[in-house]
Amino acid sequence: MAKNSVAQPEVATRKDWGASEKLVRNAPTIADSVSAAVIHHTDGNNDYAAEDVPAILRGIQSFHITGRGWSDIGYNMLVDKYGRLWEGRAGGVKKAVVGAHAAGYNTGSFGISVLGDYDKKAPPQRTLDAVAEAIGWKLSLSGVKADGSTSLAGEEMKAIVGHRDVGQTSCPGDEFYAKFDSIRQAADDYQTGNKAGAGEEYENKDESDRQPGLVPGVIDSNARDART
Template identity: 40%
Template sequence: MWSWSRRALVWAAVIPLALLVTWDAPRLAGDAEPSRPRAAERILPPVQQQAPAPAVVTRDSWGADEDLRTEAVTYTGAARAVFIHHTDHPDDYDCADAPEMLKSMQADHVTRMGWDDVGYNFVVDKCGTIYEGRGGGYQRYVMGAHTTGFNGDSVGIAALGDFLAGESVPDALITGIAQVAAWKLRPGADPRGHVRMVSTNDASRVPEGEEADLSVISGHRDIVETHCPGDALYAELPHIREEAARLRVASARKQ
């Protein structure tokens, strides 16, 4: 018979392997074979659970002009990545003016940019209020026009403001962005991790058809030549990733 000391040694070797298998994210139906995770990603705690939906101000509530929309809505798969943007508005706005700012932005995106609607799926103001952006149903996965080459299976979140270097980013804004990311990212996605996605447009940093290794929560500048989402907000992306992960872990613990 084995001694207790020998059994302890065997279990000490087996338990870490069992934990490693448990932490693997589940594959979704139709997914390609996942790429081998980098060593740093394997030690992240599991964040399988999507967080609950936060309060969202609907398009009807902020006054979106539905007559500007002339094309059918395109839906996409559950979000594998989130791209953070800014709207380039001056930071000293009053949050009560956000609905009027959104209406002007919608008109600009359609008439000047040539899009059919607001490009971003969600917009968050500096008070942390979350607004529905592009139409089609904020509970669903609507393909936006936010990140050239990577609009499929992703969500675009824009922060209302400019966020130049040296400026402070309100905690409420960071929380609002993290809430949307924690909710919309597909099950098994870790907001602190990486994802590989294939470009669909040569206008991005990655030629069409080539694969990019991206942070699950990335800044617009990570994939397109731009200063968006502003230096100050870009510097807060690690904070946003951690907060989104915390929200998902907290949600799982409540189940």
């Protein structure tokens, strides 16, 4: 497909969620291009309110840097259950920033993670749509077809994979992973100008309120990469 042929979806900036640039240890590493998208879930609590999200992102960033020893938050982009996209690791959303989301597969991949635990229940439809649009757009920058195959770290694979496909983990959860074929189709539709949803109409709507027991900063414990 032609590069740069897809409109960028709206993405909230690091400033919007209050990323601590003082905590960031090193300048971002930029790869030549993005060959594949790797989808994660953060494995945290699903019962958060919209206004909780910036604090959750700050907690993840702090844990990745001070707890994991990484340079910055590991994911390139994050998505909440309200379908909002958030810039992750610094360096620019249009660039092929090397994250720390999938050990051995970080260079040339786009790591996108949905806030919450999706082993027993898939993310809401609006979130699935946002994931598909973000990936469709990001892969288009490198001319990669969302529903096709690609090469990453010397391996042939689908252009959109889950963390479990490249690591020893159950991430991004069984119910989320079951939606991947529809996500691939929706991302391809986005690339070709057909903005269809990633499946049935809002099957998992949840406008849940704040839960007092929310613990910010719970992350995908399998996203280890000491190099980044």
